[in-house]
Amino acid sequence: MQQYSGFGLFKHSLSHHENWQRAWRNPTPKKKYDVIIIGGGGHGLATAYYLAKEHGVTNVAVIEKGYLGGGNTARNTTIVRSNYLWDESAHLYEHAMKLWEGLSQDLNYNVMFSQRGVLNLGHTLQDMRDIERRVNANRLNGIDGEVLDPQSIKEIVPHMDCSANSRYPVMGASWQPRGGVARHDAVAWGFARGADSFGVDLIQETEVTDLIIEDDTIIGVKTNRYGDIMADRVGSVVAGNSAVIAKMGGFELPLESHPLQALVSEPIKPVLDTVVMSNHVHGYVSQSDKGDLVIGAGIDGYTGYGQRGSYPTIEHTVQAIVELFPMFSRVRMNRQWGGIVDTCPDACPIISKTPVKNLFFNCGWGTGGFKATPGAGNVFAASLAKGEMHPLAEPFSMFRFHDGALIDEHGAAGVAH
Amino acid sequence: MFHIYCPHCAEYREEEEFHAAGQAHIPRPLDPEACSDKEWGEYMFFRKNPRGIHHELWVHAAGCRKFFNMTRNTQTYEIKEVYKIGEQPSVVAE
Numbered sequence A: 001m002q003q004y005s006g007f008g009l010f011k012h013s014l015s016h017h018e019n020w021q022r023a024w025r026n027p028t029p030k031k032k033y034d035v036i037i038i039g040g041g042g043h044g045l046a047t048a049y050y051l052a053k054e055h056g057v058t059n060v061a062v063i064e065k066g067y068l069g070g071g072n073t074a075r076n077t078t079i080v081r082s083n084y085l086w087d088e089s090a091h092l093y094e095h096a097m098k099l100w101e102g103l104s105q106d107l108n109y110n111v112m113f114s115q116r117g118v119l120n121l122g123h124t125l126q127d128m129r130d131i132e133r134r135v136n137a138n139r140l141n142g143i144d145g146e147v148l149d150p151q152s153i154k155e156i157v158p159h160m161d162c163s164a165n166s167r168y169p170v171m172g173a174s175w176q177p178r179g180g181v182a183r184h185d186a187v188a189w190g191f192a193r194g195a196d197s198f199g200v201d202l203i204q205e206t207e208v209t210d211l212i213i214e215d216d217t218i219i220g221v222k223t224n225r226y227g228d229i230m231a232d233r234v235g236s237v238v239a240g241n242s243a244v245i246a247k248m249g250g251f252e253l254p255l256e257s258h259p260l261q262a263l264v265s266e267p268i269k270p271v272l273d274t275v276v277m278s279n280h281v282h283g284y285v286s287q288s289d290k291g292d293l294v295i296g297a298g299i300d301g302y303t304g305y306g307q308r309g310s311y312p313t314i315e316h317t318v319q320a321i322v323e324l325f326p327m328f329s330r331v332r333m334n335r336q337w338g339g340i341v342d343t344c345p346d347a348c349p350i351i352s353k354t355p356v357k358n359l360f361f362n363c364g365w366g367t368g369g370f371k372a373t374p375g376a377g378n379v380f381a382a383s384l385a386k387g388e389m390h391p392l393a394e395p396f397s398m399f400r401f402h403d404g405a406l407i408d409e410h411g412a413a414g415v416a417h
Numbered sequence B: 001m002f003h004i005y006c007p008h009c010a011e012y013r014e015e016e017e018f019h020a021a022g023q024a025h026i027p028r029p030l031d032p033e034a035c036s037d038k039e040w041g042e043y044m045f046f047r048k049n050p051r052g053i054h055h056e057l058w059v060h061a062a063g064c065r066k067f068f069n070m071t072r073n074t075q076t077y078e079i080k081e082v083y084k085i086g087e088q089p090s091v092v093a094e
Helices: A006-013 A042-055 A087-101 A103-107 A125-140 A150-156 A184-197 A239-249 A311-324 A326-330 A370-386 B037-045
Strands: A032-038 A060-063 A118-122 A146-148 A172-176 A201-203 A208-214 A217-223 A227-236 A256-267 A275-278 A283-287 A292-299 A333-343 A350-353 A359-363 B003-006 B011-014 B019-023 B053-059 B067-073 B079-083
Touching: A032 A042, A032 A217, A032 A370, A042 A060, A042 A184, A042 A370, A060 A227, A087 A103, A087 A125, A087 A370, A103 A184, A118 A125, A118 A150, A125 A146, A125 A172, A146 A150, A150 A172, A184 A201, A184 A370, A208 A227, A208 A239, A227 A239, A227 A370, A239 A256, A239 A333, A239 A359, A256 A311, A275 A311, A283 A311, A292 A311, A292 A333, A311 A326, A350 A370, A359 A370, B003 B079
Parallel strands: A032 A060, A032 A227, A060 A201, A118 A275, A227 A359
Antiparallel strands: A118 A172, A146 A172, A208 A217, A217 A227, A256 A292, A256 A333, A275 A283, A283 A292, A350 A359, B003 B011, B019 B053, B053 B067, B067 B079
């Protein structure tokens, strides 16, 4: 793999940047792999990368029906934070946060991780009680967090309406300075390039049409372009389409796929250098390096695989943003899109074994999967390599919906992931 | 955006008046005490979530506030039919 560096950039400028090595190969798959990962999004590619790097499992294929990082990795609002209430999720997301902090160096790829801080606003007394509880829980778990009053919020985000006259006055906020944003495409590309350099085969434009199962054990997958490909272990990391793969395996998951919409405005001058989220007025906003406001909110309530949602949802989202930032009321929106998010009843992911032996699932991230990309990939890789779940992944078994040990993050982290 | 026919109001109304309430036709176990953890968990949490024809429960929240069922394609979002609680769908997935 060609190392990227400032000197390399200079060297290639002499040949007009025409001789850069391709970031990854486009190989024809072998007949058999140690591990097949279904789904070449951020989580799938991170899994492949850590399998090769940390566990020496390099005979790995990632099978992607579209192109790499073309699903929810390309569609999210890029927010990274780890201020979750419950121990299980806090540990998992904090594991991801620690990996984020060294990710660009580790991958030799600038993922533009910017720790600009995340504000979660409170607008009611109950919001404030929840925020104080969550911040205290975070600090006990070694995660940075502060409770801010409106005056301190005003200092961080001077353009936000923190006055007592607004319809839902801002009463305070939780503040995680280590939170921030990252460049979503770069994350997928960095992991893809890293995985490829260890010899992982990234098979694009190939759809898994069925699973090959014998005696309740998976032995391979059927594909639409390369026929049957055998594997000792298979990891499914297909987000919104998890139910479809699960059906091939003959079981159901406690998931419902919903459209989640986001939108970006026209580029404007720097105005917002942090991430603002509000569960109560229900929206979140940050400004990208390009200058556009990146805006999102809740899911559409119905089940949908269409990667698009309904107009009223966008309207509610924008109402919330204008409520917080009246000055944005004249900003024009540039693009709007939807992704399919697989939501769990307890708003926590599933990283789990399944009723089919050697078939593992990483899914159910709902609206908050991007922030966990390196952490989820890391623990899922460890689980695939050993055949036993990583300790951080253990509480997220799909069988928790049978034994009742749910991780109820819904009210805790709120809807605005 | 959906334009939904409410079978109780016998009118088309805009989507904003409605709420989706998840999968339809989930019978509550007749004897919950006799359920195993697995059966109860599946009744509570496990859903069909198909890509294609799906039967859903909707409520006309800002209208007559009554529940009804809908058969809808989750990929194209086309509404195939609406029918009242207790009725069976005429369009089913093959």
